[in-house]
Amino acid sequence: MFISCDKCNTKYKVDESVFKKPSLRVKCSKCQHVFTAYKTPPPLDDTPFVLEDSGAVIKTQAPAPECKIICVCNQKGGVAKTSTCLNLASALSAKGKRVLLIDFDVQANLSLLLRCKNKKSFFEVMDTDDGDLTKAIVKTKHGIWLLPSNSRMALASKKYLNQENFEYLLREKLARIKKVFDYIIIDTPPSGDFYTLNALLASDLAIIPTQCDYLSMNGVAHIVNMINVIKNKTNHKLDYRGLATLYTPTNTVENVIYKKLKTQLAGKMFDTVINRDSSLQESHIARLPVIEYDENSQAGKQYLELSDELLGI
Numbered sequence: 549m550f551i552s553c554d555k556c557n558t559k560y561k562v563d564e565s566v567f568k569k570p571s572l573r574v575k576c577s578k579c580q581h582v583f584t585a586y587k588t589p590p591p592l593d594d595t596p597f598v599l600e601d602s603g604a605v606i607k608t609q610a611p612a613p614e615c616k617i618i619c620v621c622n623q624k625g626g627v628a629k630t631s632t633c634l635n636l637a638s639a640l641s642a643k644g645k646r647v648l649l650i651d652f653d654v655q656a657n658l659s660l661l662l663r664c665k666n667k668k669s670f671f672e673v674m675d676t677d678d679g680d681l682t683k684a685i686v687k688t689k690h691g692i693w694l695l696p697s698n699s700r701m702a703l704a705s706k707k708y709l710n711q712e713n714f715e716y717l718l719r720e721k722l723a724r725i726k727k728v729f730d731y732i733i734i735d736t737p738p739s740g741d742f743y744t745l746n747a748l749l750a751s752d753l754a755i756i757p758t759q760c761d762y763l764s765m766n767g768v769a770h771i772v773n774m775i776n777v778i779k780n781k782t783n784h785k786l787d788y789r790g791l792a793t794l795y796t797p798t799n800t801v802e803n804v805i806y807k808k809l810k811t812q813l814a815g816k817m818f819d820t821v822i823n824r825d826s827s828l829q830e831s832h833i834a835r836l837p838v839i840e841y842d843e844n845s846q847a848g849k850q851y852l853e854l855s856d857e858l859l860g861i
């Protein structure tokens with residue numbers, strides 16, 4: 549299992565057998581901070597973190613040099629968008645990166661997996677807290693920050709869709725916050741509406757998870773088309789990468805479609821693929837990132853590989 553320092557976020561791999569009690573006081577060998585590590589999840593620290601007025605630092609941490617904002621999108625459901633957000637964020641965090649996840653899907657599955665259901669969402673902050681997103685951001689026990697979602701997020705589209713420049717709402721709000729994170733990863737719903745459009749226009753990179761089947765190939769074409777329209781109609785710089793998920797290497801049809809996807813996206817597929825792996829489904833039940841649930845799982849190793857590939861872009 550992994551434990552991480554509360555202060556500098558350095559992760560350590562420890563054997564569960566060192567826990568004679570449910571919790572343990574340990575000293576971080578990097579920053580010398582003494583903190584409590586838990587065998588089972590501790591109560592969630594949902595104190596909103598404070599950004600100083602300059603927007604340059606999180607209360608206890610130094611500013612990040614440059615933030616990359618990534619939108620994980622595909623109009624098709626069930627292609628592992630939410631799983632990719634959580635596990636990519638966890639893999640980047642394991643490498644010492646400061647990551648904010650934004651749950652921009654009214655289904656709020658990411659918030660559920662991070663035990664942050666029914667917390668304040670983007671909609672409530674915009675509605676009642678002067679749009680200061682820091683009032684809703686919570687730090688999770690996995691060393692990842694989260695801007696949660698809940699069912700009331702559905703009202704955001706209703707409220708803002710007719711306003712001028714509604715598609716830039718998220719981008720504007722992230723301008724200050726992005727100064728303190730290395731990566732911001734946005735989970736989106738299976739549609740190309742208000743939420744996905746806002747996420748795409750806030751992002752530098754779109755990751756398009758896809759299964760290797762005929763209908764999913766069609767879904768990829770739709771989202772790539774949407775990205776190209778955005779690029780042509782605005783001067784927004786937005787790159788994209790396809791990611792094969794739920795992949796079964798022994799399935800001939802999937803292999804053929806994977807090759808077709810590589811051709812279709814002309815060099816814009818990640819080399820890493822994420823195999824179908826029951827550990828990932830089990831990790832959802834445990835509500836843990838897969839590398840924390842089973843560090844030797846194939847999906848865990850592949851999400852770590854994906855984070856390496858992403859760091860190289």
Ligand SMILES: Nc1ncnc2c1ncn2[C@@H]1O[C@H](COP(=O)(O)OP(=O)(O)O)[C@@H](O)[C@H]1O
Pocket residue numbers: 624625626627628629630631632657793794795822823824825826828829832847
């Ligand atoms: N690598 C994987 N191996 C096995 N099951 C997976 C994998 N990735 C995702 N799943 C399962 O697929 C389903 C859809 O995943 P999810 O991340 O919710 O997709 P989306 O957000 O695109 O709807 C979930 O039940 C999840 O547990």
Ligand SMILES: [Mg+2]
Pocket residue numbers: 629630631653657736
């Ligand atoms: Mg989802």
